[in-house]
Amino acid sequence: SRKGVFLIDWWNCQTWAAAPAEPGGLPVGLAASHSPKLGQALGRAAELSFEGQVIIERFVEGVEFGGDAWIQDGRIEALFVTRKDMQGTIVRGHLRPAGLSSVHHEALADTLERHVRHAGYLSGPLNFDVRLTGEGIPIVLELAPRLGGNWIPQLIAYSSGADLFEAVVRNALRESVSLEVLKLRPAASFVIGSGEDRLLEEDIPVDDVKNAIGPLIELELDFRAGDRVEPFRDSAQQVGRALFDLESARYEEVTAELERTLTPWLAPTRPPARPEAER
Incomplete structure (x- = not known):
């Protein structure tokens, strides 16, 4: 081996x-x-x-959830759960609200807090990956004393008003941290990739793309003209990230629209979304 x-x-x-x-x-x-x-x-x-x-x-069968939490005195003070959009083993997006029942949300919180207590983690951010089995049992896949990637903190800030970046800084300065949830707005983050190898001959016009897609709130790209983009196989080949408002939009449709809009520069990574009438 x-x-x-x-x-x-x-x-x-x-x-x-x-x-x-x-x-x-x-x-x-x-x-x-x-x-x-x-x-x-x-x-x-x-x-x-x-x-x-x-x-x-x-491999644990079930629905995968993730997100960030804030730990204070060894207990979960604030918990922000996301439902993951998985493409095989690849994380493509995070959605809030996660769609958990109150029973499953409480079970997940209890499980995470038990792990935190056993680890002796007292204060700070917590990123987590969990699968909920068909029997409703949360299985912890990973815990880390940090904020999540793939724009999870940005999604939490937009959907709930809680600024985890500020919380991390305040905690490092030994200042008090308060994470009051001001709202719960449907939103999602999305990981952008290319379905094939591409050489970017020009910069992708971020502002034009944002203006073309109404629910697109933020867009960040890591590549510029002259860079070569590798085929998207996992997060190491991500091209950028997007944040969507889902108050009046469907996640599948807005992410498909973003991929269509980016086709002059990037190859699609998923089949086109079917119209509502065909579902």
């Missing part, structure tokens, strides 16, 4: 997820225990790892 590969309960699980072993390493492939694709998943994960190390995680 490859150096740094950790096998857990191998023979009692049918499907595995392979991920770089560093903190925050996201799964890059799924494979059955005896499938040739397992080697491909391990190779891809090792390629993305700084140390060439891979961890194999048992």
